[in-house]
Amino acid sequence: MKNFTYVNSTKIIFGKDTESLIGEEIKSFGGKKVLFHYGGGSIKKTGLYDRIIKSLAENQIDYVELGGVQPNPRLSLVRTGIELCKLHDIDFILAVGGGSVIDSAKAIGIGAVYEGDVWDFFTGNATIESTLPVGVVLTIPAAGSEASTGTVITNEDGWYKWSVNSVLIRPKFAILNPELTYTLPDYQTVCGASDMIAHVFERYFTNESGVDFTDELCEATIRSIMRCVKMVLKDPTNYDARANLMWEGTLAHNGILGTGRIEDWASHKIEHELSAIYDIAHGAGLAIIFPHWMEYVYKHDIYRFARFAHRIFNVDVDFFNLEATVLEGIKRLKNFYKEIGLPTKLKDVNIGSEHFEEMAKKATINGPIGSFVKLNTEDVFNIFKLALE
Amino acid sequence: MKNFTYVNSTKIIFGKDTESLIGEEIKSFGGKKVLFHYGGGSIKKTGLYDRIIKSLAENQIDYVELGGVQPNPRLSLVRTGIELCKLHDIDFILAVGGGSVIDSAKAIGIGAVYEGDVWDFFTGNATIESTLPVGVVLTIPAAGSEASTGTVITNEDGWYKWSVNSVLIRPKFAILNPELTYTLPDYQTVCGASDMIAHVFERYFTNESGVDFTDELCEATIRSIMRCVKMVLKDPTNYDARANLMWEGTLAHNGILGTGRIEDWASHKIEHELSAIYDIAHGAGLAIIFPHWMEYVYKHDIYRFARFAHRIFNVDVDFFNLEATVLEGIKRLKNFYKEIGLPTKLKDVNIGSEHFEEMAKKATINGPIGSFVKLNTEDVFNIFKLALE
Numbered sequence: 127m128k129n130f131t132y133v134n135s136t137k138i139i140f141g142k143d144t145e146s147l148i149g150e151e152i153k154s155f156g157g158k159k160v161l162f163h164y165g166g167g168s169i170k171k172t173g174l175y176d177r178i179i180k181s182l183a184e185n186q187i188d189y190v191e192l193g194g195v196q197p198n199p200r201l202s203l204v205r206t207g208i209e210l211c212k213l214h215d216i217d218f219i220l221a222v223g224g225g226s227v228i229d230s231a232k233a234i235g236i237g238a239v240y241e242g243d244v245w246d247f248f249t250g251n252a253t254i255e256s257t258l259p260v261g262v263v264l265t266i267p268a269a270g271s272e273a274s275t276g277t278v279i280t281n282e283d284g285w286y287k288w289s290v291n292s293v294l295i296r297p298k299f300a301i302l303n304p305e306l307t308y309t310l311p312d313y314q315t316v317c318g319a320s321d322m323i324a325h326v327f328e329r330y331f332t333n334e335s336g337v338d339f340t341d342e343l344c345e346a347t348i349r350s351i352m353r354c355v356k357m358v359l360k361d362p363t364n365y366d367a368r369a370n371l372m373w374e375g376t377l378a379h380n381g382i383l384g385t386g387r388i389e390d391w392a393s394h395k396i397e398h399e400l401s402a403i404y405d406i407a408h409g410a411g412l413a414i415i416f417p418h419w420m421e422y423v424y425k426h427d428i429y430r431f432a433r434f435a436h437r438i439f440n441v442d443v444d445f446f447n448l449e450a451t452v453l454e455g456i457k458r459l460k461n462f463y464k465e466i467g468l469p470t471k472l473k474d475v476n477i478g479s480e481h482f483e484e485m486a487k488k489a490t491i492n493g494p495i496g497s498f499v500k501l502n503t504e505d506v507f508n509i510f511k512l513a514l515e
Numbered sequence: 516m517k518n519f520t521y522v523n524s525t526k527i528i529f530g531k532d533t534e535s536l537i538g539e540e541i542k543s544f545g546g547k548k549v550l551f552h553y554g555g556g557s558i559k560k561t562g563l564y565d566r567i568i569k570s571l572a573e574n575q576i577d578y579v580e581l582g583g584v585q586p587n588p589r590l591s592l593v594r595t596g597i598e599l600c601k602l603h604d605i606d607f608i609l610a611v612g613g614g615s616v617i618d619s620a621k622a623i624g625i626g627a628v629y630e631g632d633v634w635d636f637f638t639g640n641a642t643i644e645s646t647l648p649v650g651v652v653l654t655i656p657a658a659g660s661e662a663s664t665g666t667v668i669t670n671e672d673g674w675y676k677w678s679v680n681s682v683l684i685r686p687k688f689a690i691l692n693p694e695l696t697y698t699l700p701d702y703q704t705v706c707g708a709s710d711m712i713a714h715v716f717e718r719y720f721t722n723e724s725g726v727d728f729t730d731e732l733c734e735a736t737i738r739s740i741m742r743c744v745k746m747v748l749k750d751p752t753n754y755d756a757r758a759n760l761m762w763e764g765t766l767a768h769n770g771i772l773g774t775g776r777i778e779d780w781a782s783h784k785i786e787h788e789l790s791a792i793y794d795i796a797h798g799a800g801l802a803i804i805f806p807h808w809m810e811y812v813y814k815h816d817i818y819r820f821a822r823f824a825h826r827i828f829n830v831d832v833d834f835f836n837l838e839a840t841v842l843e844g845i846k847r848l849k850n851f852y853k854e855i856g857l858p859t860k861l862k863d864v865n866i867g868s869e870h871f872e873e874m875a876k877k878a879t880i881n882g883p884i885g886s887f888v889k890l891n892t893e894d895v896f897n898i899f900k901l902a903l904e
Binding site: 336 | 725
């Protein structure tokens with residue numbers, strides 16, 4: 127077990143009707159003039175927009191609006207947000223939406239208090255030293271960005287999808303009302319679940335030994351996500367199923383499950399190349415990449431993968447053929463993804479091999495990726511090939 | 516699943532040699548003149564005392580010492596600490612030890628900034644509004660006080676062992692070096708494990724439905740504590756076993772496992788009566804009380820207890836006789852306690868029935884206790900009787 131430092135300063139406000147507290151919370155964190163940041167406008171249809179405006183007004187909080195965040199949030203809109211913040215002396219950013227909106231808000235936050243170009247933080251040419259505070263009303267449980275230290279932004283100039291991390295950019299608070307997720311289309315719900323599971327996988331597959339406790343917590347989380355997402359598909363307004371899934375999305379990525387472990391993150395980097403070029407949902411890309419990453423690397427630690435198969439999918443352990451145990455586990459993972467309506471092959475989303483070389487090169491532009499198994503350009507190319515059909 | 520608000524502001528610094536950071540951390544939280552609070556002096560034998568003094572000196576931090584904290588920490592010493600704080604203009608309290616030292620430090624912290632008598636907070640005659648900041652170097656993983664909102668103090672005048680809770684009294688930071696626990700006597704190690712398990716039980720046995728995720732997390736935590744404490748008994752300097760156990764102690768009581776749930780806490784209140792009068796170790800008292808509390812209440816929700824038996828102890832579920840499944844689970848819990856050297860009956864610690872009535876009355880002095888099943892004075896008396904022999 128590795129040394130670590132852990133604190134998560136994001137205040138979680140969880141449950142029914144909690145979005146009515148938004149104005150009060152912003153005020154308690156000193157916000158007086160807010161950039162109200164959101165996505166495609168579904169919050170207007172559901173009435174959430176109006177409830178938020180009302181709460182801001184009741185608390186004498188001024189705001190400037192910036193909607194239009196797309197999935198795989200774009201650098202150009204981040205730059206627009208930064209200009210608005212500087213122009214209007216914004217002192218707080220409110221993100222209402224899912225991971226894309228929150229990531230966009232975090233990037234605006236660091237850019238608004240920086241003289242240079244915000245992309246510097248993503249290329250490593252600048253280090254985050256401060257930010258405008260960010261608060262969240264979550265509407266899509268998935269990315270865990272509401273209590274995480276990261277943001278991932280897509281630069282349209284070259285379609286680079288890159289991330290930056292700092293404890294400074296954790297949101298001040300996150301309001302999680304499971305009822306706000308009742309109207310999510312099934313496909314967004316399952317892409318979210320896939321993203322959560324992937325966040326746990328990136329921590330679960332580790333070379334660090336002696337981490338029994340977080341192994342157990344990771345397995346517990348994955349099992350429960352898998353159960354809850356199926357319940358939600360059957361009954362989209364099942365409050366408890368929605369609530370468990372939402373809280374799982376936060377804990378899968380708030381850092382607790384990685385304490386004392388070396389994390390991997392190769393599959394995320396590989397998937398980012400896919401969604402940067404093809405603009406597919408991140409969760410769908412992960413459902414395609416992860417089983418094939420597993421097929422490519424499982425021999426590195428067959429015991430961990432056998433445990434995975436047994437603990438997550440209840441595969442009967444064949445002690446004389448652990449490999450069969452592992453392969454059965456990976457097969458059941460693919461079946462789980464299919465059952466909830468996710469693709470498991472590139473062919474399923476009409477992606478061919480035409481950009482494999484380019485994507486493999488871009489994924490490894492700063493050297494080999496991953497830490498469970500270090501993958502070079504050729505390895506990434508091979509994983510794309512495995513994932514083809 | 517219930518609405519909740521959650522944030523844990525305690526910074527955890529975990530791993531080998533981390534105690535050398537103590538001066539630096541205190542300074543970062545503004546501490547200049549410290550009350551250095553500890554227990555019976557084992558920290559002098561191990562050299563920890565010297566390392567701390569050195570780190571304080573290197574960071575130009577002045578200190579006043581107050582050792583002598585006993586298990587079931589006493590109000591009289593808390594009062595002495597408060598006087599010292601006021602006399603020397605102390606601005607930070609450093610607790611080096613286990614739960615008793617930390618609880619004592621927390622009580623001193625709230626008393627030092629209050630005009631009246633500190634016991635007012637425990638009787639409900641005053642509300643915590645501020646505190647001196649507290650930092651921790653943990654040497655006994657057990658109580659979880661290093662990242663919790665509570666403190667439990669024993670008033671020798673009537674032997675009342677009472678608690679008070681507030682998010683304001685969470686320690687600012689907690690340094691957890693598993694190596695510092697290598698020299699713990701076996702009995703303290705297992706009492707600590709028993710306390711951790713009890714903290715999870717108090718959250719696990721709930722009437723709140725639809726809490727699959729935290730059910731899974733609770734079960735994962737209990738299983739891992741049980742495995743790790745056995746590994747520690749076999750090999751007290753097994754770093755990973757000590758490390759997992761230490762981190763489990765914190766997470767068992769930092770609030771995460773209770774999110775969205777209604778917690779119980781009857782067994783803790785019943786045990787407090789035992790350890791207040793007989794001064795037995797809290798963890799030993801819990802090992803005696805919990806199985807008998809279970810025997811007394813399991814019919815209230817036989818399904819939850821069957822799940823407990825199956826998930827924690829791998830009891831084969833007898834669907835035609837769930838009661839047998841439950842009783843087998845409770846039997847295995849007792850066997851686990853015995854196996855690691857804990858008492859499971861009052862007779863084992865030479866306690867007879869002479870104070871049953873008095874203890875049952877004191878436990879219910881403010882009305883019925885517990886929320887899974889509400890227990891009145893007679894119920895508590897009956898549980899003591901079940902626990903006798």
